Amino acid sequence: MQVSWARLGDAHEGLPRLLDPVERARHDATVRPEDQARFLVGCALSRLLLGELLGVPPADVPLRRVCPRCGGPHGKVRLDMPGSPAPYDFSVTHSGSVVGVAVCRGGQVGLDVEEAGSLVDVDSAARAALSDTELAALRALSPAERQPAFLRVWTRKEAVLKALGVGLSVSPRELQVSAPDLPPAVLSWPGQLTVRPEPVLADLVVDGVHPAAVAVTGTGPGVGARATAGADRVRVVPHDGSGLVAGYGR
Template identity: 40%
Template sequence: MNEAPAAGHGEAGPGIPAPGECHLWHVPVLERPDWLPVLDREERAAAERFTRVRARHVFTTSRAAQRLIGALYLGLPPRDVVITRDCHRCATATPHGRPRFAHGAPAPVDYSVSHTEEHLLVAVTGHGAVGVDIEGRASLRDVDGLAGVALTTAEREHFATLSAEDRPRWLLAMWTRKEAAMKLTGLGLRVNPRHLDVRGPLASVGPMPQWPETPVHLYDLPAPEGHAAALASSTPVTRVRTCELPTAAVAGSRSAGRTV
């Protein structure tokens, strides 16, 4: 199993990630009224339809953060950042699939986003494709049930050797790796997780017509207390540069990022 790549700390302004480098943005999920102007009309309307306040905060934080982060790489005002979610694998008109920055020509970066109710992660790479996932341990209520539907035969055999105390932590690590790999490919849960082995540094999958021919590299990431996180990349990652947006970022003006 790959350990987390070396952590990087850099000066303000992210630049395009170098080969072997991934930028990992951590954004706490908060009520952010000053970020609402970053959203487009449809996104603001969607935010207002949420009846659960926490779900609205997650949606607003995620959509605005993606635009604020995209603005740093594309050199655009946040409101001018266009994000597409077109799925090239099916014909449905409903926007879904991997998010992408639409910038006329292919965008200079690929990115992936994941969240819990408390934390948002955005992984950005300048070379190849990327997938990221974060999960909270509190959401893991049925350990044996998830193991039965999510683990390969070999993974279940290893799971059975673990103590009751160690099983939830190991299972959540495996699940975040599977989610990150499935996000990278754009296939999502069309991949049967019971056919996807993620114990090693590369994802191993049974027959899957649309699975990429290139290797899918897997890495465990440092995560906030009570969480697990993982990264998948189509190219090897040797350095993760952790980045944060200013908490008081204001739409269209205070959108500069800093790295930590």
């Protein structure tokens, strides 16, 4: 599995030519310049990585966004290859200036990153995202320890929900994961999930400070042996996303 990281500053005028009509419309409708740049870098990095793996020009990578609830063009992005199963799944994440893409063969992947030191209201966010057990454990920590602990737990939950393709349509409070100082694992599942695959879950750190996590469901070549745990169960191949995006068309 490849995990690639790029930056907001990697956006440049050559990247919009990679976008398909749906992506271009969403890009052009985005008001805030920083949000527009995050979307552009995420789309470009996804297309450049998948184009390399599929052996096609990045602008020709067949992608499809369909919301499973309303059918709108804003669901999880997937390869659209009619008549054959998609050989790769991928997941896009961004927070602050960091943009990441994970690509996995033979499994469903979810990636999440959170900017360290962000001005998140930990108490409010924790009440919405953590189970009662997780919330009690967080409140037992010193104030200085709470934000990094919360972000570690949150990235794990978000990565798992992305890998399952359900996102925040499922309450993260009902998905309980291990404590931030323990190897990452899912401890309990939301009751409404009828399929509860054992995910391969690993913690990551971007630029030495930003917490991230990647989750994979499935048993293909992108997933390591199920007898081990955490990062040892995911063969992560780092890829210079910034260099790939910044160098396109130049």
